[in-house]
Amino acid sequence: MPCGEYFTGYESRMGLIRWRVQRVALVAGLPVPFVLPFLVGGGTVSTVSQIYIFAVAVLGLNVILGYAGEIVLAQGAFMAIGAYTTSRLVAAGSGLLPAVAVGGLIAAAVAVVFGLPSFRVKGFYIAISTLALQFISEWFFVNGQAAWIHGGARQQLPNEVGLVGPVGVVGTDLDVYYLGLVVMLLFAMLSLNLSRTGIGRTFRAVRENDLAAAVLGVDVFKNKLLAFAVGGFMIGVSGGLYGFYLGSLDPGYFGLALTLEHVGRAHRRRRRHVRPGATPGVPPRGVDGHRHQRDRAGIGVLRRHHRRGTGRRAEGRPRGARTAERLPAELAVRLLMADDVTDTARDLLDLPFHRANGIEVVSATDEGARTRWPYDESLVGNPELPAVHGGVISALADLTGAAPFVGSLGRYTPTVDLRVDYLTHAGEADLEAVAEIRRRGDSVGVAHVVVESGGEICAEARGVYKLAR
Template sequence: MPCGEYFTDYESRMGLVRWRTQKIALALGLPIPFIAPFLLGGGTVTLLTQAYIFAIAVLGLNVILGYAGEIVLAQGAFMAIGAYSTSRLLAVGAGLFPALAVGGLISALVAVGFGLPSFRVKGFYIAISTLALQFIAEEWFFVNPQLAFIHGGTTQSVPSNVGLVGPVGALGTTIDKYLLALVLLLVFALLSLNLSRTGIGKTFRAIHENDLSASVLGVNVFKNKLLAFAIGGFMIGVAGGLFGFQIGFINAEYFTLGLTLEHYVMLLFGGLGRVWGALLGVGVVTLVQDYLNDGLNYLADLTGTNATALLPVFFGAIIIVVLAVEPKGVLAGLGKIKEYLRTWPFAY
């Protein structure tokens, strides 16, 4: 607790913004991302927009894995379901918000369906259940032309100029997409932060730590696991719809198992079960990946080899290093440094 600041009630103690320094930092820092697109180049704005969208998807993964402890290997499939559903609805003029909401709901329903095995199995076995969904979506459903009447075709163009609700509130410029992704990220981040403080979030934590003990205490473990799948699936589906709208077209090749690995790297790097850790991981990994892509492309041109194939190796190495050095993520490591500096030079 900073010197001279004291809590006199539980409401102040449990607030999201508790310290005077945090309030000042929020007041000074919050306007920056809203001003940034008017000062930065188009390529940087596009990169930041994608980072915001991936942050929403990683926050959804954090609800399922970080809060409830359920391993999910179908991140790409959930995003694909949201993207294709949103694309179909935008094509008939439904408006962006209704399309994103329906895409998120469909993704949530599929997530709940493939979370049903959690009634009997957990851990590695529920991971295999969701991995089956990834292979079904990636290798069969979205690439099957005979099912185009459902998904609309493997490759689709997403309307770039649409209204927020029907024809109302038209948007489609790069800055529009940036601001929309930023606002939705702030909304979902705020919801995730508050979810962790509610009874539902604490129930998820109890299931994560020991589902048998939670069951003995009266928690309906199966129902709450499905609820975590529904909440996380909805957020990931919305992120998939936003991703398709941002790039202007979708293809099943964008939603592979590699995308799931990339999001796992972001979440584990920042800190599992921590909202700020997820946001930190997405920001750092996205920037490093962009610079690494440029470097590997330069190396490929220089040597005549496929150097870009080393990118998955880089992600795998990050997971191994982070788990070996600081299993709780970079945010936990920064917290340890902060506590050390706070008590130095004393030993306690």
């Protein structure tokens, strides 16, 4: 950089490239990320792709936090909104880019709604309300009742997706790398230009002193909402790309830890301007402290859960006294003391047959499990009553009895024997089954299953499962 500034006009003072050394650096430096994949190994390419994707999210946060000065603690929630929207639209065949853009728009809309309180309050009230959003989102994406909106807590994205509709298929690690790079450069340019234009100056005026800005004729509320919208959009887009990068979605990926990492990163380098090439440094570690590699098969998910042994959420455990009251006291204590294996059971039992019928593992521990099979007309076996087909009840009893073993061992346990007593017919109501382990041996395990239809016991079953390898 030359000593002294010799700008003769406002245009050159505000130019993106102001000195010759900057032009040289740009020409010399710009090709580096483009040739990087040919110089380093596949794992590094995947890691750097993640850096680019997270950079988009941190740039978005920088718009809200750095330019508009509002503390937002819902990074994970906005990214989850982007990711789940993308997953649904990609499944509908829209192609990746439109899906990611719509994900960004929905995240922006939610961000604006949660920016509304900034009309009357500022600072930590926004922090509190967005922190509440983070917790609501973690509940929402796990909640089976809301599956018609988010499409299920755990989702797989296809390996190869067209950029727009079926055109321009991307799928390899290299494709994802360049996609992430281009999107990141695009948004870096956007926020760079945002900070140089009138909008950016208005944002900074609001951040530095909102009352003074209001006196100068700035519509503070409108500008805050605009910052929320722009930032939310970028974070949502990043979430959509992150979902495609991971290949599978789990609400656990979008927890508070993600928020903290991004806020910490934006805060550390809270700068007046974004400089080109100022990508956030190290890729953040995953929720459980290791880097997510690109993992299409979702095997890593299983591995992680298995290594930790117990699940991460408390909901899997029968919650509170209310659930336990329906069970005998001794069993209730056993279930409360049991290890939660819901995640592993769900992952392993996420089979085409179960997905097609909407069968859900509500919770599983190493002592028992609870499952649900939503009623559908296609399940009727006797249209005169109508009654649910007996095979449906057997199937549900079978899988419920297996769930505790499958979840705690982390592998499939073949059924050796299943005996079902049908006590009464099951009517037009969701089926629920509760399994309780009677014996866990070295080679076989025995589970007792009670199947309920609309809260009434309709069948009891006993299953024997092979546990030995």
